[in-house]
Amino acid sequence: MQGPAIRRDSSCLALSWFYTGPMSDISFPGITKERTLRYDDVVRRIEEQIRSGKLPNGTRLSGERDMAREMGVGRVTIRRALGLLRDKALIRLDGTRGWIVDQALVTERNALRSFTEFAALRRARAHARVLRQGIREATLSEIEVFGLAVGDRVMDLVRLRMMDDEPTALEESRVPLDLCPELALADFSTASLHALLRSAGIGPVRADYDLTAVAANEDQAALLQITVGAPLLAAEAIARDQTGRVVECSSSLFRADRYRFHTTLKSGSDVG
Structure with missing residues (x-):
C-alpha cells in the first residue's frame, strides 16, 4: 500500500x-x-x-x-x-x-521531573554531552540562595541534553558539594543528577520555575543544531528538598520545537 x-x-x-x-x-x-x-x-x-x-x-x-x-x-x-x-x-x-x-519531546505538566524521567516516560534514552563539570567556590549570589558560607564549594555542571540522540536542551546545574560529595566523581553523560540527590536523601520535591523566550546565539545554535536566532525557552529553577532547603539551582535552554510547558490557571476567587 x-x-x-x-x-x-x-x-x-x-x-x-x-x-x-x-x-x-x-x-x-x-x-x-x-x-x-x-x-x-x-x-x-x-x-x-x-x-x-x-x-x-x-x-x-x-x-x-x-x-x-x-x-x-x-x-x-x-x-x-x-x-x-x-x-x-x-x-x-x-x-x-x-x-x-504536534509531538513535543519534553512536556512539563505541573510536575517536578528530571530530564531522565521525561525520557523514561516517552520510552526514550536520555544521555548528555558534558560541556563542563567542576568544583569551585560559591559566588555571592549562590551563597545567598543556598545559605552557604564564604569559601563553601559548589559543583558546577553544564550539559547538552539529548533524547534518543536528538539535542534537546542546554542545562547548567549548581549544587552545594557538601550536600552530596559523590557528585564530584559521577559520570553525568549518563547519570541522573536528581537520582543521585534522591539517593543522598535530598531529592528535590518542589521548585520555583521561571520561563521566558529568548533567541539562540551562535554557540547555542551550533550545539542544539538550530539556526541562529531560533526560539529557545529559557527556564530558571530553584529546587528544594522536603525540608525546604535549596538543593539545586539550574538554568536551562530548551529548543522551542521540542519542549512544551503546561499549567493549570485558577481565577483569583478559587485561590484561597
Missing part, C-alpha cells in the same frame, strides 16, 4: 503538512469496520502512527466525522481519543484547521 497523500497547505499563514486522504489509507493495524473499537484502541493506533513518523509533526488529521466513519466508531469515541492524544502532548487543536500532530 502506498503511503498517505501529503501536500503542502499554502492557504494558511503558518505552513503545515496535512493528510488529505481517508483515514483508512493510513493503515491502522487491527482496526476494522466490522467491530466497534474502544477509545483506547483508537488512541493506541494513532499514537503508533505518530511515533513511527507516518504522521509527522504538522500533519492535519481528518475531521472527527470522517475519522469516525473510516474507523467505524462513533464521534464520541473519536472525540475522547483525540482528547487523550492531546493530553499526551501528541496533537493540538489549532482553531479552524482542526487537529494537528
Whole structure:
C-alpha cells in the first residue's frame, strides 16, 4: 500500500503538512469496520502512527466525522481519543484547521521531573554531552540562595541534553558539594543528577520555575543544531528538598520545537 497523500497547505499563514486522504489509507493495524473499537484502541493506533513518523509533526488529521466513519466508531469515541492524544502532548487543536500532530519531546505538566524521567516516560534514552563539570567556590549570589558560607564549594555542571540522540536542551546545574560529595566523581553523560540527590536523601520535591523566550546565539545554535536566532525557552529553577532547603539551582535552554510547558490557571476567587 502506498503511503498517505501529503501536500503542502499554502492557504494558511503558518505552513503545515496535512493528510488529505481517508483515514483508512493510513493503515491502522487491527482496526476494522466490522467491530466497534474502544477509545483506547483508537488512541493506541494513532499514537503508533505518530511515533513511527507516518504522521509527522504538522500533519492535519481528518475531521472527527470522517475519522469516525473510516474507523467505524462513533464521534464520541473519536472525540475522547483525540482528547487523550492531546493530553499526551501528541496533537493540538489549532482553531479552524482542526487537529494537528504536534509531538513535543519534553512536556512539563505541573510536575517536578528530571530530564531522565521525561525520557523514561516517552520510552526514550536520555544521555548528555558534558560541556563542563567542576568544583569551585560559591559566588555571592549562590551563597545567598543556598545559605552557604564564604569559601563553601559548589559543583558546577553544564550539559547538552539529548533524547534518543536528538539535542534537546542546554542545562547548567549548581549544587552545594557538601550536600552530596559523590557528585564530584559521577559520570553525568549518563547519570541522573536528581537520582543521585534522591539517593543522598535530598531529592528535590518542589521548585520555583521561571520561563521566558529568548533567541539562540551562535554557540547555542551550533550545539542544539538550530539556526541562529531560533526560539529557545529559557527556564530558571530553584529546587528544594522536603525540608525546604535549596538543593539545586539550574538554568536551562530548551529548543522551542521540542519542549512544551503546561499549567493549570485558577481565577483569583478559587485561590484561597
